[in-house]
Amino acid sequence: MVAERWLAAEGDNLLGLVLSGSAARGLATERSDLDVHIVLAGESPPTIHSLEVDEIPETLAELEDPPQFGTEGWWFRWSFAWAPVLADRTEGRIPAALLRQATVTDDEAESILVQHDRLDGWINYAFRALKNDRDGRPLERRLDAAESMPWLLDVIFSLAGRVRPYHKYLPWELREHPVPEWAEHELIPLLEATLDGDPTAIRTTFARVDAQCRAFDERRERPLLGPIVDSWGEQLAIFGG
Secondary structure, rough: OOHHHHHHHHHHHHHEEEEEEEHHHHOOOOOOEEEEEEOOOOOOOOOOOOOOEEEEEEEHHOOOOOOOOOOHHHHHHHHHOOOOOEEOOOOOOOHHHHHHEEHHHHHHHHHHHOOHHHHHHHHHHHHHHHHHHEEEEEEEEEEEHHHHHHHHHHHHHOOOOOOOOOOOHHHOOOOOOOEOOHHHHHHHHHHHOOOOOOHHHHHHHHHHHHHHHHHOOOOOOOOOHHHHHHHHHHHHHHHHH
């Protein structure tokens, strides 16, 4: 019905349909609606909301030009990760655009981790949590560890060349589309333990992130991430226990 209505209204301007949200990932409940992206060649009208279906028009040009980290629209990029294409009249441009939206290039990863400080910011919160643990401040330890979580997830997924999923879909993505070096049965317990400020979990995570930063640097003309870690100098001793 959605496709027929948009085809009647837009004709050749309608290029395709993409299913997103819970239904696209096998996680729908009786309370879930459908999120359908309407891909158009030209100007797109406003989103149509209803209890059953959200119809989200956007142009192919918008899909092919993903917003950068820290800009308007970045948060919506994961909406297109693993999203099935219901109709495509572009000879493959829509699936390619969805893949581009959901992946992070090395240059984008550099921007996220370095220019936007996600790596250094995560180390800072992890360091503070460990200091609070050392000094007998359990509440402060847990608060800093919890605050570190979005920074850590940005680091993990950027290093993997992917956009961080919404929290609702994190276990699903780790299970259905494993992240290299971070199996679901390993990462989820580490995250849960970190939320409680567990120093062992924080130190284990730090060692693995550090190794992946060094591996990332090997692909670049000059090291970028290792020097950020190393800049903490003697303060890194706390991560060794």
